[in-house]
Amino acid sequence: MLLVLAVLFGELSLLAIGGASSTLPAMERAIVVNHHWMSAAEFARLFGLAQAAPGPNVLAVTLFGWRIAGLPGAAVATTTFLLPSCCLAYAVGGTWARIGDTRARRVVAAGLLPVTAGLMLAAGVLLVRDAATDWRSASLAIGVAAGTLATKRHPLWFLAAAAGAGLLGFG
């Protein structure tokens, strides 16, 4: 089990072009569809809890690992997801700064941005689908997205508002 987790998250670590969130579709497929470790709704709830906690949303990986294989699962999932990419980031970070604003760098950035955008949009839509059990939670998710885009309000404000709305039965 732990080995399966390590392979899964280790592989995703090096595939996560747009960051952790862009691999959510792949995580969901592996965790929910292939391995049946949890339901899609549980997947979305754990993601929501990770977002509500202070910290990066890579914490969702910690919670998925925890839910699948307890504390060892949390440790294995988090470590294998972070270690490969962080080593690479450390190795490449300095080079990127030294290269400066060259054409090659702009091409790489301009070439990868649309890929990231597409994967992130897929992750966003997929999560909304998983989290939205009815029209109320669907409109809550869309409302948070619209509110975040339209204002400069802190994201936590919207999360708190969403949790509050859920508590009042609107979710």
Add this chain to the structure above:
Amino acid sequence: MGFGGVLPMIRHVMVVERRWQTAAEFSDMIALCQFLPGANVANLAVIFGARRCGAAGSAAALAGLLGAPVAIVLVLVRLYERFGMLAPVRHMVAGLSAGAAGLILATAIRIALPLRGSLRGLAVAAAGFAAVGLLGLPFLPSVLALAPVSLALAATAPDQRRGQA
């Protein structure tokens, strides 16, 4: 202290509040972190830490980013498992997960916004979205197929400085 997912918040703190970086510099660093595989906030911490004080800076930034949050989130999930069957808790977490999904959607749209006006960018983004999001094609082959195509398209497009934002 990155409540609610760090990416929107780091941007807010670094660019809007503290002005450690301009929006362009931040976009540049995000572009690098997106070009690199992996959790981009962790990459951001590693790279920002390394620029300030080398490997120690990276380790410190990463530990600072993850140490307390991991502990807190594990306590939180234990509480949730313990009290999750209670209706108010269940409703709150349902609202929370809808809100969190909305935040990711907003972040995605924010990332996609600079693409407007670029047919190439929009086409690649749409292809990626359709492959992974709508058709449920396997992730690894989709990314490995799309990334080189997008890079080739970007390489043949006229060079534009604003294009990488």
